[in-house]
Amino acid sequence: MDKAQRYLTAGKRENTRKSYRAAIEHFEVAWGGFLPATAEGIVRYLAEYAESLALSTLRQRLAALAQWHVTQGFPDPTKAPQVRQMLKGIRVVHPAKQKQAAPLQLRHLEKTVYWLNSKSGEAIESGDYRALMRYRRDAALLLIGFWRGFRSDELARLQVEDTQAEAGIGITFYLPYTKADRAHQGTTFHTPALKKLCPVDAYINWITVAGISKGPIFRKLDRWGNLSEKGLKSSSLIPLLRRILEEADIPAQAYSSHSMRRGFATWASANGWDIKGLMSYVGWKDMKSALRYVDASSSFGGLAAYNAGEIEHDR
Structure with missing residues (x-):
């Protein structure tokens, strides 16, 4: 690892790097998506997992996809209006009560x-x-x-x-x-x-x-x-x-x-x-x-x- 890569790597937590790598792998391997992706492809991906994955997990997957596109020099498809509308629709159709830890008394x-x-x-x-x-x-x-x-x-x-x-x-x-x-x-x-x-x-x-x-x-x-x-x-x-x-x-x-x-x-x-x-x-x-x-x-x-x-x- 050269000096520049060392500092670039240090700028992001190891857990974040691992979760982003797993998200990209899920998009490409588990779902069979192609990179760079289109907004339409992102929408279909979200629709496929809207029922099985929590909205927070889907947002984390989008963050990973967004970073991949930006670092590779491609337009970010996750910022498209239809993707935002898709997230809003998932939140309406599959409302989830936020889980909270019980306070230690x-x-x-x-x-x-x-x-x-x-x-x-x-x-x-x-x-x-x-x-x-x-x-x-x-x-x-x-x-x-x-x-x-x-x-x-x-x-x-x-x-x-x-x-x-x-x-x-x-x-x-x-x-x-x-x-x-x-x-x-x-x-x-x-x-x-x-x-x-x-x-x-x-x-x-x-x-x-x-x-x-x-x-x-x-x-x-x-x-x-x-x-x-x-x-x-x-x-x-x-x-x-x-x-x-x-x-x-x-x-x-x-x-x-x-x-x-x-x-x-x-x-x-x-x-x-x-x-x-x-x-x-x-x-x-x-x-x-x-x-x-x-x-x-x-x-x-x-x-x-x-x-x-x-x-x-x-x-």
Whole structure:
């Protein structure tokens, strides 16, 4: 790979590249389409899969086709009026309720962290160092994921070198890019220490027991308790989250990796955070995106009990 190609490749996420390649392959191989395509061909393709694929998937396929045509120097057929009309018709004929992750409730978070801390105490007493690492990691993952409102890929990309924590004060994370940071300018996130369910203490406890001084914060532990040097994959966080909750006797099937982010947003909204303050704290640029995460019907309560006043200054 030459220097130019290296930087061109770095400009697009690996997951996006893979999904775009798969979309082009689906159009050419599975459906038998030809490239460059015409607007009429795109319309027939959409009609063929309108019933079997979600509208979001069809839009992703169109994005891949659009990029292929632009990069190859051809007119983009996906912008044609008939293609837009086709998408509108699919949305009308096949309306789909948007799926949302259930918000992780604060009482469930509290119960799970209490269980993890109890198991950590047992592991210390029995000298089970490897079990202690697992419980410390899981507690840090839950508390940082909830109070910071991180997405799963953001949790997976956190690095020790880009994190500063001071007990009783707060913790600061730096991410070179986020979903909202299209220009890759980098974003710094701060969370204060709390009197209960403290993400700062959980982080310090985890990296101390794991002996981590650089690299990914959250890493895989195999069945024998061996700690990997590589970070967790974002796709592994859903089964990991559900396992942690189920072990603490919390029904977990409705929860996904977005549950911590949505749980914090719902808790903050129920406790008086205005939408602009919430957007600034979590990192949303679009108000519609923020509102999708807020469940107005849920109220977790406990503003004073859980030190909400100490995170209020970040609003």
